[in-house]
Amino acid sequence: MREGTATLIRREDYTAPAYWIKTVDLTFDLDPIKTLVINRMQVERNTGVPVQPLKLHGEDIMLTRVLVNNESVSFRHEDGMLVIDNLPEGPFQLEIRNTCCPEKNTQLSGLYTSGGGFFTQCEAEGFRRITYFLDRPDVMAVYTVTLRAAKTQYPVLLSNGNLVEQGDMMAGVYGPRHFAKWHDPFPKPSYLFALVAADLVAREQHIRTRSGKDHLLQVYVRRGDLEKTEHAMNSLIASVVWDEARFKLPLDLERFMIVAVGDFNMGAMENKGLNIFNTKFVLANPATATDVDYAGIESVVGHEYFHNWTGNRITCRDWFQLSLKEGLTVFRDQEFSMDMAGTATARAVKRIEDVRTLRQMQFPEDAGAMAHPVRPDSYVEINNFYTATVYEKGAEVVRMMQTLVGREGFARGITLYFSRFDGQAVTCDDFAQAIADANPQSELAKQLPQFKHWYAQAGTPRVSARGRYDAPSRTYTLGIEQTALPSPGQPVKQAYVIPLAMGLIGRDGQALPLQLEGEAQPVGTERVLVLNEARSFFTFVNLDVEPVPSLLRGFSAPVVLADHLADADLLTLLQHDTDPFNRWEAGQRLALNRLLAAVKDGAPLQLDDAFIDAMRKLLRHPELDAAFKELALTLPSEAYVAEQLNPVDPQRIHQAREAMLLQLAQALRDDWVWAFEAHQVKGGYSPDPVSSGRRALANLALTMLCRDAIARGDVVWPGRAYERFKDAGNMTDRLGALTALTHSHAELAELALQRFHTLFKSEALVIDKWFALQATTPEKDGQVFARAKHLLKHPDFSLKNPNRARSLIAALCMNNPAAFHRSDAAGYVFWADRIIELDGINPQLAARLARVMDRWSKLAEPYRSGAAEALKRVAAKPNLSSDVAEIVHRALQQESQ
Numbered sequence: 001m002r003e004g005t006a007t008l009i010r011r012e013d014y015t016a017p018a019y020w021i022k023t024v025d026l027t028f029d030l031d032p033i034k035t036l037v038i039n040r041m042q043v044e045r046n047t048g049v050p051v052q053p054l055k056l057h058g059e060d061i062m063l064t065r066v067l068v069n070n071e072s073v074s075f076r077h078e079d080g081m082l083v084i085d086n087l088p089e090g091p092f093q094l095e096i097r098n099t100c101c102p103e104k105n106t107q108l109s110g111l112y113t114s115g116g117g118f119f120t121q122c123e124a125e126g127f128r129r130i131t132y133f134l135d136r137p138d139v140m141a142v143y144t145v146t147l148r149a150a151k152t153q154y155p156v157l158l159s160n161g162n163l164v165e166q167g168d169m170m171a172g173v174y175g176p177r178h179f180a181k182w183h184d185p186f187p188k189p190s191y192l193f194a195l196v197a198a199d200l201v202a203r204e205q206h207i208r209t210r211s212g213k214d215h216l217l218q219v220y221v222r223r224g225d226l227e228k229t230e231h232a233m234n235s236l237i238a239s240v241v242w243d244e245a246r247f248k249l250p251l252d253l254e255r256f257m258i259v260a261v262g263d264f265n266m267g268a269m270e271n272k273g274l275n276i277f278n279t280k281f282v283l284a285n286p287a288t289a290t291d292v293d294y295a296g297i298e299s300v301v302g303h304e305y306f307h308n309w310t311g312n313r314i315t316c317r318d319w320f321q322l323s324l325k326e327g328l329t330v331f332r333d334q335e336f337s338m339d340m341a342g343t344a345t346a347r348a349v350k351r352i353e354d355v356r357t358l359r360q361m362q363f364p365e366d367a368g369a370m371a372h373p374v375r376p377d378s379y380v381e382i383n384n385f386y387t388a389t390v391y392e393k394g395a396e397v398v399r400m401m402q403t404l405v406g407r408e409g410f411a412r413g414i415t416l417y418f419s420r421f422d423g424q425a426v427t428c429d430d431f432a433q434a435i436a437d438a439n440p441q442s443e444l445a446k447q448l449p450q451f452k453h454w455y456a457q458a459g460t461p462r463v464s465a466r467g468r469y470d471a472p473s474r475t476y477t478l479g480i481e482q483t484a485l486p487s488p489g490q491p492v493k494q495a496y497v498i499p500l501a502m503g504l505i506g507r508d509g510q511a512l513p514l515q516l517e518g519e520a521q522p523v524g525t526e527r528v529l530v531l532n533e534a535r536s537f538f539t540f541v542n543l544d545v546e547p548v549p550s551l552l553r554g555f556s557a558p559v560v561l562a563d564h565l566a567d568a569d570l571l572t573l574l575q576h577d578t579d580p581f582n583r584w585e586a587g588q589r590l591a592l593n594r595l596l597a598a599v600k601d602g603a604p605l606q607l608d609d610a611f612i613d614a615m616r617k618l619l620r621h622p623e624l625d626a627a628f629k630e631l632a633l634t635l636p637s638e639a640y641v642a643e644q645l646n647p648v649d650p651q652r653i654h655q656a657r658e659a660m661l662l663q664l665a666q667a668l669r670d671d672w673v674w675a676f677e678a679h680q681v682k683g684g685y686s687p688d689p690v691s692s693g694r695r696a697l698a699n700l701a702l703t704m705l706c707r708d709a710i711a712r713g714d715v716v717w718p719g720r721a722y723e724r725f726k727d728a729g730n731m732t733d734r735l736g737a738l739t740a741l742t743h744s745h746a747e748l749a750e751l752a753l754q755r756f757h758t759l760f761k762s763e764a765l766v767i768d769k770w771f772a773l774q775a776t777t778p779e780k781d782g783q784v785f786a787r788a789k790h791l792l793k794h795p796d797f798s799l800k801n802p803n804r805a806r807s808l809i810a811a812l813c814m815n816n817p818a819a820f821h822r823s824d825a826a827g828y829v830f831w832a833d834r835i836i837e838l839d840g841i842n843p844q845l846a847a848r849l850a851r852v853m854d855r856w857s858k859l860a861e862p863y864r865s866g867a868a869e870a871l872k873r874v875a876a877k878p879n880l881s882s883d884v885a886e887i888v889h890r891a892l893q894q895e896s897q
């Protein structure tokens, strides 16, 4: 653990390494208690920097020997590093021997055991927990890896690249042993190293790519899980095909492996040729996985596969450039999922979901204690910077580049990027420059330095637009202002380059031709305005009537837009906008306005007929897709509502939203009945967008019907939900029915929950859902919190398994604001106790869960004081990890702001 070593690392302090490691030959004698690592490196000086000692990273490992050119040398330990002086001028061989203890590695970083096998996780700085090394991404080496282990327990031995040799060894005390030798021809940074030794089986598929080359694809899982790998394999094949078609990026390996592991801190990891996945993003069959799980698998498999080029072939110079690979690869996986979805609405549905994630995760981050630029300037613990800002906002920055240069121009830019930098470790600046250089006439190229403020400035810009129609001149002028609020360490901001996709709509719903002053004729009905000053004006001509502006279509920039539209305008957009994103947004705004009004004046919420009619029209619309309707009829989350308020009273938000849900349930009762019945999916299960959209809408309808029924004391719908729960042919419908019962606090929920547990007690991922569902049930009289506390003692609960820990702790603290933020502060006490406990087991995970307090200083009293006390208690824990310390210290600094 790294307590006490909390130094701040700064981007501006970057210096090239003093040595290069050209090749690494690793031998592992795998043993859960004491694994021996022999590490032979070919090292040479970096002649570009002054002569200095070699300083190697190492953490939680026992050094047994250091040889230079086969001779022992003197060395010392300094600031946790291994320092070797007096090294030869020319290239030399360095051999390190050390041991480590995989079984005690509960942090799940480095080499650890899970389910009786060995697995590694090296990003970002886990390789130093395996052996001494220059554990930084700009040191790239060619690896050869030999694994030795007991044959019966660990029949499968995997590492990066190609298998070059395997065979039996002399039997050890515990029975027969064997070995396997792997060679990866591509130079790679240490964070992409991986090994697996376990009792696994694989689904295999041979494919031939466009170039005519043959490849072997494998998905490794535990015995018994093989029938849950079909979707992951199909997703992998689709990813290979897509990257070649869209970006001309082929699979460059003979063999590409995915391995699933039950204990994993993150979703998945892109190790070269040997991706390691959380089981959650591999295993699926209709009985155990939902539509959402299927979609998640497709996008995560895609994401890790796409890293093979964006991340692995070209990697990051230093960790401040993390968005170079993550933002770009999230953008790529989003595009992949959209292209897979097919139809225009299905694409829009994916876009809406992505924007919802951005607003719910990244906007609060940008406004809280952990606000940082897409390319951060400093960190204490790099693991704390795998954030929504680096990922999701980073993806939006890449998307804006594509908007500014066009889809084809962007693909050209990617091609130039690879021709310039293949095999290198580079920066975000290098990427942006390549995209711009491939499109010299574009707005991006013309305004590149200003565009790059997106990388450097933290915080979400506000864009405020006001339109004025002038009847005599038949013109419409849009005045648009952008402002950027101060964030920690950045008091003053510069104007951004903001692509604003827009259109104008007539009162009858007609899309109007767009002709700017000075233009000879109209240019279509949609265009991208490029804002680059604090204030800009655009005058449209030849308009006979006052239009309704539809701004920021498709969410063309990650900003908060204030368009000052009245309800009547929003209703027009909801009914007629040709841009499905803005259509959805109009509905959300109508709902949000009502929620905010109710929270602010504290009066009981009373829904108006105009809103109810609009929602009914939407639900009954003959042409809109079910998936779209489900999104449009889902109210803004409590977290998103909280984002609009200061101070935040989570209980008032909850009350208002619950009241609104009930009124929508009641007012549209007949419509929900219709929606439920008209959207049943017959026949075999398929996770395609149309069927999953229908299931989503039917499940929403069922939840609404149960809410309404419980309020009326009616038992028919809960009874129907229970029947559906029992008889469901797939997990989406089963969990949907169980959710309807649980969320409406129906009596039958208890029976159903018990039954669900019995049915799936041997399916870890389903038991995670069981915990999460109970922890995310809308709070009622403190029952949900009490139950969550009680579930801590359930025999199936454990803090050691990250999925399980998240299914209860994150679900309650992060996804159930009203159960968590209690006036008696019991939620905060619960949080502090868990963070302190988890910090001793898995600091990385503890730090992620600690982030729920990022926005504590915006809370109303008495929540604010209770939260502060809990934070201070965690901060005072002896031996607190630097991971959690960074998060709580940053949070506490908010107090003075």
Ligand code: BES
Pocket (backbone or CB within 6 Å): 122, 123, 124, 266, 267, 268, 269, 270, 299, 300, 303, 304, 307, 326, 330, 333, 383, 386, 391
């Ligand atoms: N490189 C990351 C995995 C990672 C993150 C390892 C942080 C170590 C520390 C991987 O490519 C990734 O981004 N995974 C995401 C899922 C993805 C679909 C956004 C994850 O694990 O959450």
Ligand code: ZN
Pocket (backbone or CB within 6 Å): 303, 307, 325, 326, 329
């Ligand atoms: Zn990634």
